[in-house]
Amino acid sequence: MxxxxxxxxxxxxxxxxxxxxxxxxxxxxxxxxxxxxxxxxxxxxxxxxxxxxxxxxxxxxxxxxxxxxxxxxxxxxxxxxxxxxxxxxxxxxxxxxxxxxxxxxxxxxxxxxxxxxxxxxxxxxxxxxxxxxxxxxxxxxxxxxxxxxxxxxxxxxxxxxxxxxxxxxxxxxxxxxxxxxxxxxxxxxxxxxxxxxxxxxxxxxxxxxxxxxxxxxxxxxxxxxxETDANKLHDLRAALYAAGVFGEAEIRELVRLFLDGAPREQLDPILDACVATYNEDLDEDGQVAFKGGAKAFVRSYGFLGAILPYANPDWEELAIFLNLLIPKLPAPKEDDLSRGVLEAIDMESYRAEKRETIAITLQDEDTEIGPVPADGGVGKPEPELDRLSNIIKTFNDMFGDVDWEDADRVARTVAELPAKVAEDSAYRNAMTNSDRQNARIEHDQALNRAMIGLLSDNTELYKRFSDDPEFKRWLADMSFTESYSPGGGGDQPELVGS
CATH class of the missing domain: 3.40.50.300 (P-loop containing nucleotide triphosphate hydrolases)
Incomplete structure (x- = not known):
């Protein structure tokens, strides 16, 4: 998860x-x-x-x-x-x-x-x-x-x-x-x-x-x-300013450009100058402290912003600035828990939301993926009944002794997985245009996406898949065997509307 x-x-x-x-x-x-x-x-x-x-x-x-x-x-x-x-x-x-x-x-x-x-x-x-x-x-x-x-x-x-x-x-x-x-x-x-x-x-x-x-x-x-003390945001803000990576002028200019709809090429010079200061003026401990503090401010501010109405736009502007800056900061050696996974912000939709938030704070001040979807035209898969029966039988033989909360539901979901995985566009493309080895790589990624899609409604199945290597290996092998077909046709589970 x-x-x-x-x-x-x-x-x-x-x-x-x-x-x-x-x-x-x-x-x-x-x-x-x-x-x-x-x-x-x-x-x-x-x-x-x-x-x-x-x-x-x-x-x-x-x-x-x-x-x-x-x-x-x-x-x-x-x-x-x-x-x-x-x-x-x-x-x-x-x-x-x-x-x-x-x-x-x-x-x-x-x-x-x-x-x-x-x-x-x-x-x-x-x-x-x-x-x-x-x-x-x-x-x-x-x-x-x-x-x-x-x-x-x-x-x-x-x-x-x-x-x-x-x-x-x-x-x-x-x-x-x-x-x-x-x-x-x-x-x-x-x-x-x-x-x-x-x-x-x-x-x-x-x-x-x-x-x-x-x-x-x-x-x-x-x-x-x-664990949040709202007053600690003042301390985090002060520490970030004290590091000297940015100042009030950079924040105001970047936020103004961002809210006015400026493209990335106008925003990046301001952010890149801050990154250069971060690299040149801060030692490794300083970089760890700064990046950790920036993330802590954004996380705490985001949480508090979901609960408390802000009466001053300054913190909102700092949060916007940091959200754009953090993905550009090189990760210090100690900061590897996220393994560098910092998603770039969807600029336009984020910009629209923050325009509204800034407008509200200014007004207050003045007044008082699931799985990758199938290609167009592909409907819900209907696996063949004998194939379903065989998969369910094998599943029950191998994992029937597991104390599932709803074993029949889990077995049925497992049986339908190959058809669901076969809908994945990247996997289908690999079957059509690549060899079996590369198709298996794409299949396993498609299976992971399919399992993520199940995690809300079949949590015990997702947990078994995540925690039990034997079960994960069997499920991946079974799904690939049932769904793989060179050229993307033939034995692939039948898809309604295809």
Whole structure:
């Protein structure tokens, strides 16, 4: 999972995860800091955390205010962001749906919510269903949530597995989660989108340690909200300036050019001059400290920016500058944990989001991948039944003693993998234009991409593939044998529409 995040196949859903207690703690620590504007959030959070009234109505207001101010207000995913509210029961979902709808109207908001649950239920003396509350059939929910004015999906045990919507950015959790269920639920947010740089989770029901433990089998991480002191950003900023790699003039000029739409050839001279200073004036320890500090500032600022409204554009400008500078800094010898994996920023979509953020901070100041998709026209594969049966039999013979949670589902998924891998365009090209050895290399990469695509909904299969060399070797050999065909035809699993 860590590699998938680094290569931007998926979004890191824990980078901006916070419990409501940590959310409140962060706001309390910066209430007197002029860099932040916490007035809108503080009162409702204080009522929730310090009082005994944990009513749905208060939580609904916290959710709506955050989504409006910090997600829609900063034009996340190019202004298309959606949110999911995860509840522990149908009764809770109905209460949230009505509370959120009521507060949206109170705010004069133009957005609306949708509720998702199974069956018919009594609520406020009436029998209600998804269709009666939403005003459209249940099977239209997935289509409607990506259409305006619908932005918030309130769920009770629906859409928490198998739902892959890239526009889903924020999740508000009021349900106890643990183990695989926690990973699968939060991973609804991880689908990549060209304009999607982050995701956000506000958790009312779980503690950070439990969520961290649930994800620990898949990748090691530290939930930032548990260790972030917003005031340390001042120290990081001061240390970065003290290094002498850049100054205020470079930041202002670069950000001005960037927001005005300047091409890379106008931005690079400013950044290259900073890189030259970094190389010439800093020794190895200094480079390690500077690059580590720059990354820490960007990460902490990004996390805090997902929670707290900023009242001053200076930090936003520094974050933009560092995001453009860091990928150009040579990695010191000690700084090899990421192995140099620093993705270049998608300039245009990043530029659009930051224009909006800068505009908001200035206004406040003045006023108060999954797997590579198949080629066009290729439909869902339909493997031959006898081939499926043989693969499932072999799988059961070799790995049937593994304590799978759903062995039949895992076996079926394994059996369908060769056809899925055969859709990969790079692998197909290698079968057509290269030899068997090179085709095997492309196949194994395609298989890795296919497994990453399964990781949200079949985490135990992904974990076995990642942790068990024997299983990984068998799966790769089986998939290649079943899918490889020189010239790209012949024995390749049949693809509907091809």
């Amino acid at each position: 860590k590699q998938a995040i680094e290569e931007r196949f998926i979004v890191d859903v824990l980078a901006n995860y916070t419990t409501v207690a940590s959310y409140y703690k962060l706001i309390r620590t910066v209430e007197d800091d002029p860099m932040f504007d916490t007035s809108r959030a503080s009162r409702k959070l204080r009522a929730y955390v310090e009082g005994n009234d944990h009513a749905i109505g208060i939580k609904a207001k916290i959710i709506v205010d955050h989504f409006h101010d910090q997600v829609l207000g900063t034009r996340k995913i190019g202004g298309q962001a959606r949110a999911m509210v995860v509840t522990g029961s149908i009764q809770r979902a109905l209460e949230y749906f009505h509370a959120i709808r009521s507060y949206l109207r109170e705010r004069g908001s133009s957005i609306e919510g949708i509720v998702a649950f199974s069956g018919e239920h009594e609520y406020a003396g009436q029998t209600v269903s998804e269709a009666s509350l939403n005003g459209f059939p249940s099977n239209s929910i997935a289509e409607k949530i990506v259409e305006d004015p619908y932005r918030i999906l309130v769920c009770a045990d629906k859409f928490q597995t198998g739902y892959d919507e890239p526009l889903l950015h924020s999740m508000y959790v009021d349900k106890i989660l643990s183990g695989v269920q926690a990973v699968q639920t939060l991973s609804r947010l991880n689908r990549a989108h060209p304009d999607k740089y982050d995701a956000f989770v506000l958790d009312f029901a779980n503690d950070a340690e439990a969520i961290e433990a649930a994800f620990s089998d898949y990748y090691k991480t530290t939930i930032l909200s548990e």
